Amino acid sequence: MALLVPEPAQWLARYGDDLYRFALSRVASAEEAQELVQDTLCSALDALASFRGEASERTWLFVILRRKVVDFYRRQARSPFVPLPVLPEQAPEAEFFRPDTGHWQPGQGPADWAAPSGEDDLEQQEFQAVLRSCQQRLSPQHGAVFVLRFAEELSAEEICAALQLTAANYWVIVHRLKLHLRRCLEKNWFGSTPRS
């Protein structure tokens, strides 16, 4: 079987839109997505020698793109550490939970999300648009963990390594971002009266 020879001049025509769509699904803006595609193809060009023709060209380019996504969030999340609070009253969680008992603050307890029509909300485009807008309101660090964990589905160990987090910090961040996200969805989707 003949090994594949990479053909950089054909990359854009063959894979350009697919790479771009994938990038768009991982970052917030079209500019950032274009930059990822450009970085990916330039890195691939530099690394032509490492392409052995074992995987398809397409697979190889997507591996590079996924690495670029992780790099993107590594840069975005760069912050010395997550301040783990000293006093419960000062913790960001105090917004959601009573510092004395740990019980939900009044009005913060999760509401019932049952879809009135019985249909599955999660697959609807409008729901996904609301989710994306809630996602974009997360802090840079929370947003980075969100994409790597829930879109890229990296393991906790991989994310801790990429973002230089301890496991304890990682869980605190996942918890906080889920609290923010579910509250945002509750307010903007499940709580909103008539949807049309």
Place this chain on the structure above:
Amino acid sequence: MRTFISDCQRATLLIERRADQQLPLAERVQLWAHLHLCAYCRRYAVQSPALARAARLTAQAPSTARLPSDFAAQLQRRLDEPS
């Protein structure tokens, strides 16, 4: 005072952790007891994985976007250059 019965903050953190790793037995028992008594955290336990699923679906949603042609043309020139 915080006890595992009152501590929804801890219970919901454990719910997040258990999505990725098996919890030690003591924590599993405490979470089970908490969920038995707390309707809010029972909802959270249902919503949290649903949210993860929604995030995955949203990331995989089909798209019809195309690379802007001026950007593609510029990039094409770099790819055409013989190295």
